[in-house]
Amino acid sequence: MTVPAPAHRRRRKLSRELVLAAALRLADDEGIDALSMRRLGQAMGVEAMSLYKHVAGKEDILDGIADLVMDEVPVPARDLPWRVALHRSAVGTHEALLRHPWAASVLESRRNPGPARVTCLDAVVSILLAAGFSTPDVARAFTAVDAHVYGFTVMELAWPFDLRDSPEEARVMADEVFADAYPGLRAMAELALTGPGVPIEFEFGLDLILDGLERLHSRG
Amino acid sequence: MTVPAPAHRRRRKLSRELVLAAALRLADDEGIDALSMRRLGQAMGVEAMSLYKHVAGKEDILDGIADLVMDEVPVPARDLPWRVALHRSAVGTHEALLRHPWAASVLESRRNPGPARVTCLDAVVSILLAAGFSTPDVARAFTAVDAHVYGFTVMELAWPFDLRDSPEEARVMADEVFADAYPGLRAMAELALTGPGVPIEFEFGLDLILDGLERLHSRG
DNA sequence: CCCTAACAACTACACCGTAAGCCTGTCAAG
DNA sequence: CTTGACAGGCTTACGGTGTAGTTGTTAGGG
16 A cells, blocks of 8 residues: 555535536436435545535535526516516426426425526516516416426426336236226326327416416406 | 333234324424434334334335325215316315425325325316316316415425514515515515515415316317 | 645544344233 | 244344534645
Protein backbone atom coordinates (compact mmCIF):
# COMPACT_ATOMS: atom_id res chain seq x y z
CA MET A 1 0.00 0.00 0.00
CA THR A 2 2.69 2.43 -0.91
CA VAL A 3 0.32 4.26 -3.14
CA PRO A 4 -0.95 7.37 -1.38
CA ALA A 5 -3.82 7.32 -3.83
CA PRO A 6 -4.58 10.95 -4.58
CA ALA A 7 -8.07 9.71 -5.29
CA HIS A 8 -9.40 13.22 -5.15
CA ARG A 9 -7.39 15.05 -7.78
CA ARG A 10 -9.74 17.90 -8.49
CA ARG A 11 -11.04 19.60 -5.42
CA ARG A 12 -12.97 22.39 -6.97
CA LYS A 13 -15.65 20.27 -8.53
CA LEU A 14 -18.68 20.35 -6.26
CA SER A 15 -21.34 23.02 -6.06
CA ARG A 16 -25.01 23.18 -5.26
CA GLU A 17 -25.90 23.21 -8.94
CA LEU A 18 -23.72 20.21 -9.70
CA VAL A 19 -25.09 18.29 -6.76
CA LEU A 20 -28.68 18.98 -7.77
CA ALA A 21 -27.97 18.12 -11.39
CA ALA A 22 -26.38 14.83 -10.37
CA ALA A 23 -29.29 14.10 -8.05
CA LEU A 24 -31.76 14.75 -10.84
CA ARG A 25 -29.90 12.47 -13.18
CA LEU A 26 -29.63 9.75 -10.56
CA ALA A 27 -33.35 9.92 -9.81
CA ASP A 28 -34.17 9.77 -13.51
CA ASP A 29 -31.79 6.91 -14.21
CA GLU A 30 -32.31 4.67 -11.21
CA GLY A 31 -35.48 5.83 -9.54
CA ILE A 32 -36.08 8.07 -6.57
CA ASP A 33 -35.33 5.29 -4.10
CA ALA A 34 -31.79 5.05 -5.43
CA LEU A 35 -31.25 8.66 -4.47
CA SER A 36 -29.49 8.35 -1.15
CA MET A 37 -26.72 10.58 0.07
CA ARG A 38 -24.16 7.79 -0.13
CA ARG A 39 -25.29 6.73 -3.56
CA LEU A 40 -25.28 10.30 -4.79
CA GLY A 41 -21.84 10.92 -3.38
CA GLN A 42 -20.62 7.77 -5.06
CA ALA A 43 -22.08 8.92 -8.37
CA MET A 44 -20.11 12.15 -8.00
CA GLY A 45 -16.93 10.41 -6.91
CA VAL A 46 -17.15 11.84 -3.42
CA GLU A 47 -18.11 10.75 0.07
CA ALA A 48 -21.66 11.29 1.23
CA MET A 49 -20.80 13.81 3.90
CA SER A 50 -19.02 16.07 1.46
CA LEU A 51 -22.35 16.92 -0.08
CA TYR A 52 -23.39 18.65 3.11
CA LYS A 53 -21.02 21.50 2.38
CA HIS A 54 -23.12 22.48 -0.60
CA VAL A 55 -26.58 21.38 0.37
CA ALA A 56 -28.46 21.54 3.65
CA GLY A 57 -29.52 17.92 3.61
CA LYS A 58 -31.61 15.49 1.71
CA GLU A 59 -34.76 17.56 2.04
CA ASP A 60 -32.91 20.43 0.40
CA ILE A 61 -31.91 18.18 -2.46
CA LEU A 62 -35.50 17.05 -2.95
CA ASP A 63 -36.67 20.65 -2.93
CA GLY A 64 -33.99 21.43 -5.46
CA ILE A 65 -34.70 18.71 -7.97
CA ALA A 66 -38.44 19.22 -7.65
CA ASP A 67 -37.90 22.81 -8.67
CA LEU A 68 -35.63 21.75 -11.51
CA VAL A 69 -38.51 19.71 -12.86
CA MET A 70 -40.98 22.56 -12.51
CA ASP A 71 -38.48 24.72 -14.31
CA GLU A 72 -39.05 22.59 -17.38
CA VAL A 73 -42.65 23.68 -17.80
CA PRO A 74 -42.91 26.74 -20.03
CA VAL A 75 -44.45 29.80 -18.42
CA PRO A 76 -47.46 30.88 -20.48
CA ALA A 77 -47.08 34.24 -22.22
CA ARG A 78 -49.04 37.02 -20.54
CA ASP A 79 -51.09 37.89 -23.61
CA LEU A 80 -52.54 34.47 -24.30
CA PRO A 81 -56.29 33.90 -24.02
CA TRP A 82 -56.96 32.53 -20.55
CA ARG A 83 -58.15 29.18 -21.77
CA VAL A 84 -55.11 28.63 -23.92
CA ALA A 85 -52.81 29.69 -21.11
CA LEU A 86 -54.46 27.36 -18.62
CA HIS A 87 -54.47 24.52 -21.12
CA ARG A 88 -50.81 24.92 -22.02
CA SER A 89 -49.72 25.25 -18.45
CA ALA A 90 -51.61 22.09 -17.53
CA VAL A 91 -50.25 20.11 -20.46
CA GLY A 92 -46.75 21.39 -19.86
CA THR A 93 -46.85 20.37 -16.21
CA HIS A 94 -48.27 16.99 -17.12
CA GLU A 95 -45.47 16.38 -19.58
CA ALA A 96 -42.77 17.45 -17.17
CA LEU A 97 -44.13 15.11 -14.53
CA LEU A 98 -44.20 12.28 -17.04
CA ARG A 99 -40.59 12.92 -17.98
CA HIS A 100 -39.62 12.44 -14.36
CA PRO A 101 -41.93 9.78 -12.97
CA TRP A 102 -40.68 10.27 -9.42
CA ALA A 103 -41.42 13.98 -9.45
CA ALA A 104 -45.12 13.86 -8.62
CA SER A 105 -44.61 11.99 -5.39
CA VAL A 106 -41.70 14.20 -4.41
CA LEU A 107 -43.67 17.36 -5.11
CA GLU A 108 -46.48 16.02 -2.98
CA SER A 109 -44.26 15.87 0.04
CA ARG A 110 -42.80 19.38 -0.35
CA ARG A 111 -44.25 22.01 1.93
CA ASN A 112 -43.58 25.07 -0.19
CA PRO A 113 -43.58 25.39 -3.96
CA GLY A 114 -40.17 26.29 -5.35
CA PRO A 115 -39.48 29.50 -7.26
CA ALA A 116 -40.05 27.95 -10.67
CA ARG A 117 -43.47 26.75 -9.63
CA VAL A 118 -44.34 30.07 -8.09
CA THR A 119 -43.38 31.92 -11.24
CA CYS A 120 -45.56 29.73 -13.41
CA LEU A 121 -48.39 29.94 -10.93
CA ASP A 122 -48.24 33.70 -10.83
CA ALA A 123 -48.38 33.93 -14.61
CA VAL A 124 -51.51 31.81 -14.82
CA VAL A 125 -53.21 33.62 -11.98
CA SER A 126 -52.46 36.99 -13.51
CA ILE A 127 -53.91 35.93 -16.82
CA LEU A 128 -57.09 34.65 -15.20
CA LEU A 129 -57.50 37.85 -13.21
CA ALA A 130 -56.95 39.95 -16.31
CA ALA A 131 -59.56 37.89 -18.11
CA GLY A 132 -62.13 39.02 -15.61
CA PHE A 133 -62.38 36.08 -13.23
CA SER A 134 -63.09 37.11 -9.68
CA THR A 135 -60.34 36.36 -7.20
CA PRO A 136 -62.22 33.49 -5.55
CA ASP A 137 -63.03 32.06 -8.96
CA VAL A 138 -59.37 32.20 -9.90
CA ALA A 139 -58.57 30.17 -6.83
CA ARG A 140 -61.27 27.66 -7.64
CA ALA A 141 -60.35 27.41 -11.29
CA PHE A 142 -56.71 27.04 -10.62
CA THR A 143 -57.25 24.44 -7.92
CA ALA A 144 -59.55 22.38 -10.11
CA VAL A 145 -57.08 22.31 -12.98
CA ASP A 146 -54.12 21.60 -10.75
CA ALA A 147 -55.91 18.79 -8.98
CA HIS A 148 -56.60 17.20 -12.33
CA VAL A 149 -53.02 17.55 -13.52
CA TYR A 150 -51.62 16.13 -10.37
CA GLY A 151 -54.20 13.43 -9.77
CA PHE A 152 -54.31 12.22 -13.35
CA THR A 153 -50.56 12.03 -13.64
CA VAL A 154 -50.19 10.05 -10.47
CA MET A 155 -52.85 7.58 -11.57
CA GLU A 156 -51.30 7.36 -14.99
CA LEU A 157 -47.90 6.55 -13.52
CA ALA A 158 -49.38 3.96 -11.20
CA TRP A 159 -50.99 2.11 -14.12
CA PRO A 160 -49.92 -1.49 -13.59
CA PHE A 161 -47.59 -1.78 -16.57
CA ASP A 162 -49.23 -1.47 -19.94
CA LEU A 163 -51.60 -4.40 -20.13
CA ARG A 164 -51.31 -4.53 -23.88
CA ASP A 165 -47.64 -5.33 -23.53
CA SER A 166 -48.40 -8.75 -22.10
CA PRO A 167 -51.89 -9.69 -23.25
CA GLU A 168 -51.60 -13.23 -21.98
CA GLU A 169 -50.97 -12.25 -18.41
CA ALA A 170 -53.60 -9.58 -18.58
CA ARG A 171 -56.15 -12.04 -19.89
CA VAL A 172 -55.45 -14.44 -17.07
CA MET A 173 -55.65 -11.67 -14.54
CA ALA A 174 -58.93 -10.43 -15.92
CA ASP A 175 -60.42 -13.91 -15.90
CA GLU A 176 -59.25 -14.86 -12.47
CA VAL A 177 -59.59 -11.69 -10.52
CA PHE A 178 -62.79 -10.36 -11.97
CA ALA A 179 -64.34 -13.70 -12.71
CA ASP A 180 -67.96 -13.20 -11.77
CA ALA A 181 -67.80 -11.06 -8.72
CA TYR A 182 -67.21 -7.81 -10.55
CA PRO A 183 -69.17 -7.66 -13.79
CA GLY A 184 -68.55 -3.96 -14.26
CA LEU A 185 -64.82 -4.21 -13.93
CA ARG A 186 -64.84 -7.22 -16.17
CA ALA A 187 -66.21 -5.11 -18.98
CA MET A 188 -63.47 -2.57 -18.38
CA ALA A 189 -60.85 -5.27 -18.45
CA GLU A 190 -62.22 -6.56 -21.73
CA LEU A 191 -61.94 -3.07 -23.11
CA ALA A 192 -58.34 -2.83 -22.05
CA LEU A 193 -57.58 -6.10 -23.78
CA THR A 194 -59.39 -5.82 -27.09
CA GLY A 195 -58.87 -3.45 -29.94
CA PRO A 196 -55.91 -1.13 -30.32
CA GLY A 197 -56.42 0.08 -26.80
CA VAL A 198 -58.23 3.17 -25.64
CA PRO A 199 -55.72 5.34 -23.89
CA ILE A 200 -57.38 7.46 -21.24
CA GLU A 201 -56.67 10.95 -22.42
CA PHE A 202 -55.30 13.54 -20.09
CA GLU A 203 -57.08 16.22 -22.05
CA PHE A 204 -60.49 14.65 -21.70
CA GLY A 205 -60.82 15.60 -18.07
CA LEU A 206 -58.94 18.82 -18.61
CA ASP A 207 -61.36 19.97 -21.28
CA LEU A 208 -64.30 19.01 -19.09
CA ILE A 209 -62.97 21.42 -16.50
CA LEU A 210 -62.07 24.14 -18.96
CA ASP A 211 -65.52 23.93 -20.55
CA GLY A 212 -67.07 24.39 -17.15
CA LEU A 213 -64.85 27.36 -16.43
CA GLU A 214 -65.75 28.85 -19.78
CA ARG A 215 -69.45 28.72 -18.93
CA LEU A 216 -68.73 30.19 -15.53
CA HIS A 217 -66.75 32.97 -17.17
CA SER A 218 -69.30 33.89 -19.82
CA ARG A 219 -72.09 33.76 -17.26
CA GLY A 220 -70.39 35.77 -14.54
CA MET B 1 -33.79 -9.71 39.16
CA THR B 2 -35.27 -12.88 40.56
CA VAL B 3 -38.48 -12.17 38.75
CA PRO B 4 -38.69 -14.41 35.72
CA ALA B 5 -41.12 -11.89 34.33
CA PRO B 6 -43.69 -13.84 32.41
CA ALA B 7 -43.91 -10.73 30.32
CA HIS B 8 -46.05 -12.49 27.77
CA ARG B 9 -48.96 -13.74 29.79
CA ARG B 10 -51.50 -13.94 27.06
CA ARG B 11 -50.09 -15.56 23.98
CA ARG B 12 -53.22 -15.59 21.93
CA LYS B 13 -53.30 -11.88 21.35
CA LEU B 14 -51.92 -11.18 17.91
CA SER B 15 -53.64 -11.67 14.59
CA ARG B 16 -53.56 -10.06 11.21
CA GLU B 17 -56.63 -8.00 12.01
CA LEU B 18 -55.22 -6.78 15.30
CA VAL B 19 -51.89 -5.89 13.70
CA LEU B 20 -53.59 -3.94 10.94
CA ALA B 21 -55.88 -2.19 13.39
CA ALA B 22 -52.94 -1.19 15.55
CA ALA B 23 -51.03 -0.01 12.48
CA LEU B 24 -53.98 2.11 11.39
CA ARG B 25 -54.26 3.67 14.79
CA LEU B 26 -50.55 4.34 14.98
CA ALA B 27 -50.55 5.99 11.57
CA ASP B 28 -53.52 8.12 12.53
CA ASP B 29 -52.08 9.11 15.87
CA GLU B 30 -48.45 9.71 15.06
CA GLY B 31 -48.23 9.96 11.32
CA ILE B 32 -47.25 7.47 8.69
CA ASP B 33 -43.54 7.97 9.34
CA ALA B 34 -43.97 6.70 12.88
CA LEU B 35 -45.27 3.43 11.50
CA SER B 36 -42.20 1.24 11.65
CA MET B 37 -42.16 -2.44 12.51
CA ARG B 38 -40.35 -1.82 15.77
CA ARG B 39 -42.60 1.03 16.73
CA LEU B 40 -45.69 -0.97 15.87
CA GLY B 41 -44.45 -3.96 17.81
CA GLN B 42 -43.80 -1.70 20.77
CA ALA B 43 -47.30 -0.29 20.53
CA MET B 44 -48.64 -3.83 20.71
CA GLY B 45 -46.33 -4.88 23.52
CA VAL B 46 -44.42 -7.25 21.31
CA GLU B 47 -41.11 -7.43 19.48
CA ALA B 48 -40.97 -6.28 15.88
CA MET B 49 -40.20 -9.68 14.42
CA SER B 50 -43.25 -11.23 16.01
CA LEU B 51 -45.41 -9.30 13.62
CA TYR B 52 -44.01 -11.31 10.74
CA LYS B 53 -45.96 -14.34 11.89
CA HIS B 54 -49.18 -12.57 11.03
CA VAL B 55 -48.20 -10.28 8.24
CA ALA B 56 -45.93 -10.72 5.23
CA GLY B 57 -43.97 -7.54 5.84
CA LYS B 58 -44.36 -3.83 5.91
CA GLU B 59 -45.72 -3.67 2.38
CA ASP B 60 -48.45 -6.04 3.44
CA ILE B 61 -49.29 -3.79 6.36
CA LEU B 62 -49.49 -0.77 4.10
CA ASP B 63 -51.74 -2.67 1.71
CA GLY B 64 -53.87 -3.66 4.66
CA ILE B 65 -54.38 -0.27 6.22
CA ALA B 66 -54.92 1.34 2.82
CA ASP B 67 -57.75 -1.08 2.28
CA LEU B 68 -59.11 -0.42 5.74
CA VAL B 69 -59.39 3.22 4.76
CA MET B 70 -61.10 2.44 1.48
CA ASP B 71 -63.46 0.23 3.41
CA GLU B 72 -64.76 3.37 5.09
CA VAL B 73 -66.21 4.77 1.90
CA PRO B 74 -69.80 3.65 1.39
CA VAL B 75 -70.47 1.68 -1.78
CA PRO B 76 -73.16 3.47 -3.77
CA ALA B 77 -76.42 1.57 -4.11
CA ARG B 78 -76.92 0.01 -7.52
CA ASP B 79 -80.17 1.82 -8.26
CA LEU B 80 -78.98 5.37 -7.76
CA PRO B 81 -78.95 7.78 -10.69
CA TRP B 82 -75.43 7.71 -12.15
CA ARG B 83 -74.66 11.29 -11.24
CA VAL B 84 -75.66 10.83 -7.65
CA ALA B 85 -73.69 7.62 -7.39
CA LEU B 86 -70.57 9.19 -8.84
CA HIS B 87 -70.96 12.24 -6.63
CA ARG B 88 -71.42 10.26 -3.46
CA SER B 89 -68.58 7.93 -4.21
CA ALA B 90 -66.28 10.88 -4.86
CA VAL B 91 -67.32 12.72 -1.72
CA GLY B 92 -67.09 9.57 0.35
CA THR B 93 -63.59 8.86 -0.86
CA HIS B 94 -62.57 12.45 -0.26
CA GLU B 95 -63.81 12.32 3.30
CA ALA B 96 -62.13 9.01 4.04
CA LEU B 97 -58.82 10.36 2.75
CA LEU B 98 -59.22 13.46 4.91
CA ARG B 99 -59.86 11.34 7.97
CA HIS B 100 -56.53 9.63 7.41
CA PRO B 101 -54.18 12.26 6.01
CA TRP B 102 -51.45 9.71 5.29
CA ALA B 103 -53.72 7.50 3.23
CA ALA B 104 -53.48 9.33 -0.08
CA SER B 105 -49.74 9.01 -0.30
CA VAL B 106 -49.84 5.38 0.79
CA LEU B 107 -52.51 4.54 -1.76
CA GLU B 108 -50.41 6.19 -4.42
CA SER B 109 -47.58 3.80 -3.84
CA ARG B 110 -49.72 0.63 -3.86
CA ARG B 111 -49.58 -1.39 -7.03
CA ASN B 112 -52.97 -3.05 -6.82
CA PRO B 113 -56.17 -1.68 -5.37
CA GLY B 114 -57.37 -3.67 -2.38
CA PRO B 115 -60.68 -5.54 -2.29
CA ALA B 116 -62.61 -2.67 -0.72
CA ARG B 117 -61.51 -0.32 -3.45
CA VAL B 118 -62.29 -2.85 -6.14
CA THR B 119 -65.78 -3.39 -4.79
CA CYS B 120 -66.55 0.30 -4.76
CA LEU B 121 -65.03 0.74 -8.19
CA ASP B 122 -67.09 -2.07 -9.62
CA ALA B 123 -70.29 -0.61 -8.25
CA VAL B 124 -69.65 2.77 -9.84
CA VAL B 125 -68.61 1.28 -13.16
CA SER B 126 -71.69 -0.92 -13.26
CA ILE B 127 -73.95 2.04 -12.62
CA LEU B 128 -72.33 4.07 -15.36
CA LEU B 129 -72.60 1.22 -17.83
CA ALA B 130 -76.23 0.67 -16.93
CA ALA B 131 -76.87 4.37 -17.45
CA GLY B 132 -75.83 4.00 -21.06
CA PHE B 133 -72.26 5.27 -21.05
CA SER B 134 -70.05 3.46 -23.54
CA THR B 135 -67.26 1.41 -22.06
CA PRO B 136 -64.53 3.88 -23.11
CA ASP B 137 -66.60 6.75 -21.76
CA VAL B 138 -66.93 4.97 -18.45
CA ALA B 139 -63.18 4.69 -18.28
CA ARG B 140 -62.78 8.35 -19.10
CA ALA B 141 -65.47 9.50 -16.71
CA PHE B 142 -64.21 7.42 -13.91
CA THR B 143 -60.61 8.47 -14.42
CA ALA B 144 -61.52 12.15 -14.55
CA VAL B 145 -63.46 11.97 -11.29
CA ASP B 146 -60.85 9.88 -9.56
CA ALA B 147 -58.05 12.17 -10.62
CA HIS B 148 -59.94 15.07 -9.11
CA VAL B 149 -60.62 13.28 -5.85
CA TYR B 150 -57.06 12.20 -5.47
CA GLY B 151 -55.39 15.36 -6.74
CA PHE B 152 -57.60 17.73 -4.83
CA THR B 153 -57.22 15.87 -1.59
CA VAL B 154 -53.47 15.77 -1.82
CA MET B 155 -53.31 19.50 -2.52
CA GLU B 156 -55.72 20.16 0.29
CA LEU B 157 -53.61 18.20 2.74
CA ALA B 158 -50.45 19.95 1.60
CA TRP B 159 -51.99 23.36 2.30
CA PRO B 160 -49.39 25.13 4.42
CA PHE B 161 -51.35 25.23 7.67
CA ASP B 162 -54.48 27.30 7.61
CA LEU B 163 -53.30 30.84 6.99
CA ARG B 164 -56.25 32.26 8.85
CA ASP B 165 -55.00 30.60 12.01
CA SER B 166 -52.03 32.94 12.18
CA PRO B 167 -52.91 36.05 10.24
CA GLU B 168 -49.84 37.94 11.38
CA GLU B 169 -47.39 35.44 10.00
CA ALA B 170 -49.40 35.06 6.87
CA ARG B 171 -49.45 38.79 6.34
CA VAL B 172 -45.70 39.01 6.69
CA MET B 173 -45.24 36.11 4.35
CA ALA B 174 -47.52 37.62 1.78
CA ASP B 175 -45.74 40.95 1.94
CA GLU B 176 -42.25 39.61 1.83
CA VAL B 177 -42.48 36.70 -0.51
CA PHE B 178 -44.85 38.11 -3.04
CA ALA B 179 -43.77 41.71 -2.65
CA ASP B 180 -43.77 43.01 -6.20
CA ALA B 181 -42.48 40.11 -8.18
CA TYR B 182 -45.74 38.21 -8.23
CA PRO B 183 -48.70 40.54 -8.52
CA GLY B 184 -51.11 37.73 -9.34
CA LEU B 185 -50.21 35.67 -6.33
CA ARG B 186 -50.31 38.74 -4.18
CA ALA B 187 -53.97 39.16 -5.01
CA MET B 188 -54.57 35.55 -4.05
CA ALA B 189 -52.75 36.01 -0.80
CA GLU B 190 -54.86 39.06 -0.02
CA LEU B 191 -57.92 36.96 -0.64
CA ALA B 192 -56.71 34.31 1.73
CA LEU B 193 -56.17 36.92 4.42
CA THR B 194 -59.25 39.07 4.22
CA GLY B 195 -62.86 38.24 4.85
CA PRO B 196 -64.08 35.07 6.47
CA GLY B 197 -61.94 33.06 4.11
CA VAL B 198 -63.00 31.40 0.91
CA PRO B 199 -62.41 27.71 1.31
CA ILE B 200 -61.72 26.10 -2.00
CA GLU B 201 -64.57 23.68 -2.38
CA PHE B 202 -63.96 20.10 -3.31
CA GLU B 203 -67.34 20.00 -4.99
CA PHE B 204 -66.63 22.95 -7.27
CA GLY B 205 -64.25 20.97 -9.47
CA LEU B 206 -66.28 17.82 -9.02
CA ASP B 207 -69.43 19.47 -10.32
CA LEU B 208 -67.52 20.93 -13.22
CA ILE B 209 -66.60 17.41 -14.23
CA LEU B 210 -70.03 15.95 -13.55
CA ASP B 211 -71.66 18.73 -15.61
CA GLY B 212 -69.37 17.88 -18.49
CA LEU B 213 -70.19 14.20 -18.18
CA GLU B 214 -73.88 15.03 -18.12
CA ARG B 215 -73.58 16.88 -21.42
CA LEU B 216 -71.60 14.01 -22.86
CA HIS B 217 -74.26 11.59 -21.69
CA SER B 218 -77.26 13.46 -23.00
CA ARG B 219 -75.50 14.10 -26.30
CA GLY B 220 -74.23 10.57 -26.87
C1' DC C 1 7.78 28.54 0.43
C1' DC C 2 4.48 28.53 3.97
C1' DC C 3 -0.07 29.53 6.17
C1' DT C 4 -4.63 29.36 6.37
C1' DA C 5 -9.18 28.80 5.11
C1' DA C 6 -12.02 25.73 2.69
C1' DC C 7 -13.70 21.39 2.15
C1' DA C 8 -13.44 16.35 1.45
C1' DA C 9 -13.09 12.21 4.35
C1' DC C 10 -13.99 9.54 8.27
C1' DT C 11 -16.15 7.80 12.41
C1' DA C 12 -20.09 7.19 14.87
C1' DC C 13 -24.94 7.03 16.10
C1' DA C 14 -29.64 6.06 15.92
C1' DC C 15 -32.82 4.42 13.15
C1' DC C 16 -34.90 1.27 9.38
C1' DG C 17 -36.78 -3.68 7.25
C1' DT C 18 -36.12 -8.36 7.66
C1' DA C 19 -33.58 -13.29 7.27
C1' DA C 20 -32.47 -17.04 10.35
C1' DG C 21 -32.49 -19.49 14.33
C1' DC C 22 -33.77 -20.14 19.22
C1' DC C 23 -36.83 -20.78 23.05
C1' DT C 24 -41.09 -21.50 25.32
C1' DG C 25 -46.09 -21.65 26.38
C1' DT C 26 -49.92 -24.38 24.93
C1' DC C 27 -52.48 -28.24 23.93
C1' DA C 28 -53.69 -32.86 22.13
C1' DA C 29 -52.60 -37.66 22.22
C1' DG C 30 -51.16 -41.55 24.74
C1' DC D 1 -49.77 -37.26 34.24
C1' DT D 2 -46.42 -37.37 30.69
C1' DT D 3 -44.84 -36.44 26.33
C1' DG D 4 -44.16 -34.41 21.94
C1' DA D 5 -45.20 -31.22 18.38
C1' DC D 6 -45.71 -26.78 17.05
C1' DA D 7 -47.40 -22.08 16.82
C1' DG D 8 -45.66 -18.00 17.76
C1' DG D 9 -42.93 -14.63 20.30
C1' DC D 10 -37.71 -13.43 21.07
C1' DT D 11 -32.86 -12.56 19.85
C1' DT D 12 -29.24 -11.71 16.95
C1' DA D 13 -27.39 -9.98 12.93
C1' DC D 14 -26.86 -7.71 8.36
C1' DG D 15 -26.97 -4.16 5.32
C1' DG D 16 -29.14 -0.07 4.51
C1' DT D 17 -30.66 5.06 5.76
C1' DG D 18 -29.71 10.41 7.15
C1' DT D 19 -26.53 13.19 9.45
C1' DA D 20 -23.63 15.33 13.73
C1' DG D 21 -18.96 15.90 14.87
C1' DT D 22 -14.08 15.43 14.04
C1' DT D 23 -10.02 14.84 11.39
C1' DG D 24 -7.22 15.25 7.68
C1' DT D 25 -5.72 17.23 3.09
C1' DT D 26 -5.27 20.55 -0.34
C1' DA D 27 -5.51 24.86 -3.13
C1' DG D 28 -4.46 29.56 -3.36
C1' DG D 29 -2.81 33.95 -1.47
C1' DG D 30 0.96 36.28 0.79
